[in-house]
Amino acid sequence: MxxxxxxxxxxxxxADPRIPPGQYRTEDFPxxxxxxxxxxxxxxxxxDITAVDGTRHTLSWQxxxxxxxxxxxxxxxxxxKWSKLGTHWRGVPVTALxxxxxxxxxDTHYALVHSYGGYSTNFPLEDLLDDKAWVVFEYDGKPLAPxxxxxxxxxxxxxxxxxxxxxxxGIELRPDDRLGFWESLGYHAYGDPWQEQRYVGD
Amino acid sequence: MELSDLAVDGNAIAGSLAEIFAVxxxxxxxxxxxxGATHPLADEKAYVRGPGSVLRCANCSAVLAxxxxxxxxxxxxxxxxxxxxxRTRT
Amino acid sequence: MTxxxxxxxxxxxVASGIPDGGPPVGEPRPGPFPWLTAELRGSxxxxxxxxxxxxxxxxxxxxxxxQHVDIxxxxxxxxxxxxxxxxxxxxxxxxxxxxxxxxxxxEVSPYLVETMDPGDKLQxxxxxxxxxxxxxxxxxxxxxxxGGSGIVPLMAMLxxxxxxxxxxxxHLIYMARTPDxxxxxxxxxxxxxxxxxxxxxxxxSRSGLPDDSRPPGRLNLDDLPTPTAEPSAVAPRVYVCGPTxxxxxxxxxxxxxxxxxxxxxxxxxxxxxx
Numbered sequence: 031m032x033x034x035x036x037x038x039x040x041x042x043x044x045a046d047p048r049i050p051p052g053q054y055r056t057e058d059f060p061x062x063x064x065x066x067x068x069x070x071x072x073x074x075x076x077x078d079i080t081a082v083d084g085t086r087h088t089l090s091w092q093x094x095x096x097x098x099x100x101x102x103x104x105x106x107x108x109x110x111k112w113s114k115l116g117t118h119w120r121g122v123p124v125t126a127l128x129x130x131x132x133x134x135x136x137d138t139h140y141a142l143v144h145s146y147g148g149y150s151t152n153f154p155l156e157d158l159l160d161d162k163a164w165v166v167f168e169y170d171g172k173p174l175a176p177x178x179x180x181x182x183x184x185x186x187x188x189x190x191x192x193x194x195x196x197x198x199x200g201i202e203l204r205p206d207d208r209l210g211f212w213e214s215l216g217y218h219a220y221g222d223p224w225q226e227q228r229y230v231g232d
Numbered sequence: 233m234e235l236s237d238l239a240v241d242g243n244a245i246a247g248s249l250a251e252i253f254a255v256x257x258x259x260x261x262x263x264x265x266x267x268g269a270t271h272p273l274a275d276e277k278a279y280v281r282g283p284g285s286v287l288r289c290a291n292c293s294a295v296l297a298x299x300x301x302x303x304x305x306x307x308x309x310x311x312x313x314x315x316x317x318x319r320t321r322t
Numbered sequence: 323m324t325x326x327x328x329x330x331x332x333x334x335x336v337a338s339g340i341p342d343g344g345p346p347v348g349e350p351r352p353g354p355f356p357w358l359t360a361e362l363r364g365s366x367x368x369x370x371x372x373x374x375x376x377x378x379x380x381x382x383x384x385x386x387x388x389q390h391v392d393i394x395x396x397x398x399x400x401x402x403x404x405x406x407x408x409x410x411x412x413x414x415x416x417x418x419x420x421x422x423x424x425x426x427x428x429e430v431s432p433y434l435v436e437t438m439d440p441g442d443k444l445q446x447x448x449x450x451x452x453x454x455x456x457x458x459x460x461x462x463x464x465x466x467x468x469g470g471s472g473i474v475p476l477m478a479m480l481x482x483x484x485x486x487x488x489x490x491x492x493h494l495i496y497m498a499r500t501p502d503x504x505x506x507x508x509x510x511x512x513x514x515x516x517x518x519x520x521x522x523x524x525x526x527s528r529s530g531l532p533d534d535s536r537p538p539g540r541l542n543l544d545d546l547p548t549p550t551a552e553p554s555a556v557a558p559r560v561y562v563c564g565p566t567x568x569x570x571x572x573x574x575x576x577x578x579x580x581x582x583x584x585x586x587x588x589x590x591x592x593x594x595x596x
Contacts, residue, residue, distance in 0.1 A: 061281075062283075063281070064284075065286060065295070214309075215298050215300045228303070
C-alpha cells in the first residue's frame with residue numbers, strides 16, 4: 031500500500047493523444063544506461079550486418095555517411111515512463127543499410143541488434159524496414175553525443191526506447207527470434223507503447 | 233567527472249536485492265567470471281537508472297548480475313559472476 | 323566451514339587499486355526491509371542547495387552510521403520514484419535525518435529540498451548497507467575522507483561516536499568546493515573544539531578562506547596522514563565517501579600513503595543523485 035507524497039509528480043498531459051498510456055511527458059532527455067559509455071572513434075567504427083547463412087557485410091563510418099540519409103522528427107517513449115515529443119534526428123533508414131548489404135532476406139523473419147559493450151535487442155524484421163527504423167548519427171542538428179548513443183544508434187520510435195539500441199555495431203538477421211538484453215529479463219519481446227507492452231505477458 | 237559514466241556502487245541495489253535475499257547482501261563477496269577479481273558487492277559498479285539494474289565488475293566492467301522488477305515478478309540473472317559468498321555469521 | 327574471504331579469491335585484479343576493506347564489520351541487521359511511512363517534522367538548509375530533513379518514522383529501530391535508506395515517493399496518479407540517501411544522524415528509535423543536495427533536473431531531490439513541507443509523507447526502507455558501516459564496538463582509530471555530499475554518512479559516524487561516548491580517535495578530512503558548500507559547518511567547528519579525540523581538516527577544492535594555509539585544490543598526498551600518524555600510532559580504519567571521481571582519487575592516494583587496502587572502505591555516490 032503506497033503512501034502518497036503530497037505535491038510529488040509531474041502532471042501528465044490530460045488525454046494528449048501523442049502520449050501512450052502510462053507515460054509522462056518530459057522536456058528533458060534523461061540518460062539511462064546498462065553500462066559505461068563507450069568512446070568510439072569513427073575511424074574504427076564498424077556496423078556488421080550478418081545474414082541467416084552467416085555471410086557478413088561490414089559497413090565503415092565512411093560507407094554509412096555515403097548512404098542516403100534523412101531528417102526525421104519523432105516522439106520517443108521510454109519504458110521507465112517518460113515520453114519526449116518532437117525529437118529531431120538525422121540518419122539512414124535501416125532499409126537502405128540492408129539494401130546496401132544486398133542480402134537475400136527470404137528466410138529472415140527476425141533481427142537481433144547488437145551494440146558496442148554487449149547490449150542487444152530483438153525485432154521482427156518488418157519492424158526495422160521501410161519508414162520504421164533508422165541508424166541515426168545526429169540529434170537536434172548536432173553530432174550524436176556519446177551518452178545518447180553516439181556516434182550512431184538505432185532509432186525505432188514506434189517501440190519503447192530500450193529497443194533503440196545505443197552504440198549500434200551489428201544487425202544479425204535470423205530465421206527465429208532471439209531475446210535481447212532486457213527481453214530475456216522480463217521485458218516484453220515486442221514492446222508496443224500504445225498497447226503498454228512493458229513486461230512479458232502484457 | 234564525465235557525464236558519461238553513470239555508475240554508482242552496489243550500495244544502490246541493496247534494497248532491491250534485499251527483497252529477494254531477505255538479507256542485506258552488500259557485504260557478499262562476488263567473483264567476476266571474466267577477470268576473476270573478487271569484491272564486496274558494495275564496491276562493484278551499479279547502473280540503476282534504466283529498465284533494470286546492472287551490476288558490473290569494478291575491475292573490468294563485465295556484467296556480474298542483472299535485475300528487473302517487473303509488474304508481477306522479479307527477474308534475476310546471475311550469469312557473469314561465480315559464486316556469491318554471503319556471510320551468515322561473523 | 324570457516325573460509326575467510328581471502329581464500330575464495332582467485333586472481334588479484336590487475337592494478338584495479340580498489341581497496342577491499344577487510345572482513346565484515348559484525349552482523350548487519352537482517353531483513354526483510356519493509357517500506358515504512360515517514361513524516362517530515364522539520365527541515366533546514368545546510369547550504370543554498372542542500373537541506374537536512376528530520377523525519378519521524380514509527381517502527382524505525384535505529385541504524386549503524388554509514389548505512390542508507392531507500393526513499394520512495396508516490397504521486398496521486400500512482401507514479402513512483404525511488405532513490406537512496408545516506409543517513410546523516412546518529413542511531414535513534416523512531417526518527418532519522420537525511421541531508422539532500424538538489425540535483426538540477428533531478429526527479430526526487432527537488433521535491434525533498436524545495437517542495438516537501440512538515441506533515442508531508444514519504445516511504446523509506448532500511449537500514450541498508452552492511453559494508454560501509456562504523457560501530458562504536460570498533461576500537462581502531464577512524465580516518466574519514468569525504469568529498470562534497472560524501473560528508474553525510476561520515477557525519478553520521480562522527481555523531482554516533484559522540485552519542486556513544488567512546489574515546490576512539492576520529493580524524494575527518496572534509497573537502498568542499500567552497501566555504502558556501504560546507505554542510506554542518508557550525509557543528510563541525512564545535513565538535514573539534516570540545517572533543518579532544520576529534521580532529522577535523524577542512525579543505526577546499528575551488529576557493530577557500532583568506533587565511534587558509536592550504537591553497538584550494540584537488541586532494542593530494544600531503545593532505546592525508548600516514549597510517550602511523552594518528553595519536554595512538556595504530557593504523558586507522560578508513561572510510562571514503564563522495565562522487566566517484568573523488569573516491570577513486572582518494573583511495574589511490576591513501577594506498578600510496580601506506581594505508582592497506584583491507585583497511586579502506588569506500589562509498590561512491592556517482593556523478594549525481596537525482
